[in-house]
Amino acid sequence: ILASQLYSEAKKYLPSHIDIRLVSKNSKESEEGGDFIIGTHALLYKEMRGFDLIMIDEQHRFGVAQRGVLSGQNSIEEKRAHVLQFSATPIPRTKALIDSALVDFSFIKELPYKKEIDTKIVSKNDFREILAHIKEEISKNHQVVIIYPLVEESENLEYKALNDATNFWKARFENVYSTHGKDRDKEKIIEEFREKGSILLATTVVEVGISLPKLTTIVISGADRLGLATLHQLRGRVSRNGLKGYCFLYTKTKEHKRLEEFCKTNDGFKIAEIDLMLRNSGDLFSGKSQSGKEFKFLDLSSDEKIIKEAKNLINL
Numbered sequence: 001i002l003a004s005q006l007y008s009e010a011k012k013y014l015p016s017h018i019d020i021r022l023v024s025k026n027s028k029e030s031e032e033g034g035d036f037i038i039g040t041h042a043l044l045y046k047e048m049r050g051f052d053l054i055m056i057d058e059q060h061r062f063g064v065a066q067r068g069v070l071s072g073q074n075s076i077e078e079k080r081a082h083v084l085q086f087s088a089t090p091i092p093r094t095k096a097l098i099d100s101a102l103v104d105f106s107f108i109k110e111l112p113y114k115k116e117i118d119t120k121i122v123s124k125n126d127f128r129e130i131l132a133h134i135k136e137e138i139s140k141n142h143q144v145v146i147i148y149p150l151v152e153e154s155e156n157l158e159y160k161a162l163n164d165a166t167n168f169w170k171a172r173f174e175n176v177y178s179t180h181g182k183d184r185d186k187e188k189i190i191e192e193f194r195e196k197g198s199i200l201l202a203t204t205v206v207e208v209g210i211s212l213p214k215l216t217t218i219v220i221s222g223a224d225r226l227g228l229a230t231l232h233q234l235r236g237r238v239s240r241n242g243l244k245g246y247c248f249l250y251t252k253t254k255e256h257k258r259l260e261e262f263c264k265t266n267d268g269f270k271i272a273e274i275d276l277m278l279r280n281s282g283d284l285f286s287g288k289s290q291s292g293k294e295f296k297f298l299d300l301s302s303d304e305k306i307i308k309e310a311k312n313l314i315n316l
Contacts, residue, residue: 001187002057005211007038044069051081059085060094060229088236088268107269117238117245119263121223121256130219130248138173138198142216142243145200147234149222151180158252159222162201173199181205204230206237213241223249223259228275232268 007022014020014036023032023039023046032046039046044066054070056062062070071083085103087094097103122130134144146169148162162180170176175198179186186205193200194212204226218238223231231249239245249259261274 001190003038003040004187006057010036010038041066054081054083056083056085059087088233094272114242115239115245115266117235117247117266119235119247119249119266121249121251121259121263123251126248133246134173134199134217134219137217137246140216141214143193143197143200143212143214144217144219145202145206145212145215145237147206147218147220148201148203149225151182151203157222159225162203166201169199169201175199176201178202179205204234206234211240212237214243215240216243217246217248219248219250221250224251224253224256228258228262228271231262232271235266236268 019034021034177193178201179189180203235247
């Protein structure tokens with residue numbers, strides 16, 4: 001869905017003489033080629049030689065090796081393609097790469113419009129309040145997304161699964177849609193929800209980039225099980241057109257320190273710093289380790305000033 005949205009925007013704004021193509025697992029070889037290609041992870045399995053610029057959106061959704069493939073396959077002799085990576089919420093490893101000067105970065109602080117989103121930790125005792133809030137938002141022709149941690153019930157999980165909750169919502173509300181990552185019709189369902197839905201029940205499949213202009217509320221069940229980057233991406237679906245937004249973090253745990261820190265800021269960069277402090281950087285080069293300390297004498301989450309001083313000395 002995100003690739004299709006970017007393709008439509010590119011066709012709208014770029015000059016007509018630029019040959020723009022969309023590549024996904026469903027595209028035919030006869031449709032491929034062009035000067036400017038927009039694609040999904042399917043590009044990892046295509047022969048993509050000779051491009052001068054590679055742009056990786058939502059870079060935290062690509063592994064270290066995958067990003068290496070995208071940039072490496074366009075190397076010709078000693079020349080390498082320029083690589084730009086985008087992320088609204090850098091994961092700990094990405095933040096560590098920035099802090100240790102292994103990549104250059106630009107920080108865009110301005111938003112295209114002001115976002116006002118209230119984030120609140122909720123429990124089972126708050127359910128009536130949440131239900132009343134959802135009814136009120138739907139009465140205003142606004143939309144609601146409810147995120148579930150799993151599709152099917154699991155003995156190892158104390159939260160309701162998506163399939164178990166569907167009947168509850170459909171019995172109480174109209175225009176309720178449901179989808180998940182393995183649903184073949186997920187794109188069609190999300191697009192239909194965008195046009196005429198009230199509530200969308202989903203897994204984290206809606207995490208990235210999907211434009212839902214009327215979405216004002218997101219309820220995330222089992223929020224304690226998700227990383228801060230994922231939580232921020234999910235919250236980012238809300239209030240994309242300036243409407244007042246709400247994010248409810250439903251948890252059954254009693255220790256909320258991590259979620260409390262998340263509630264204090266809507267700044268993706270600050271959230272990345274908190275994530276780095278709590279989880280550490282992991283392996284910066286191979287990607288084999290997702291978290292855990294890799295430096296014996298340096299803490300990338302707290303030694304930023306030392307790193308800056310070292311960089312200045314190198315540049316003297």
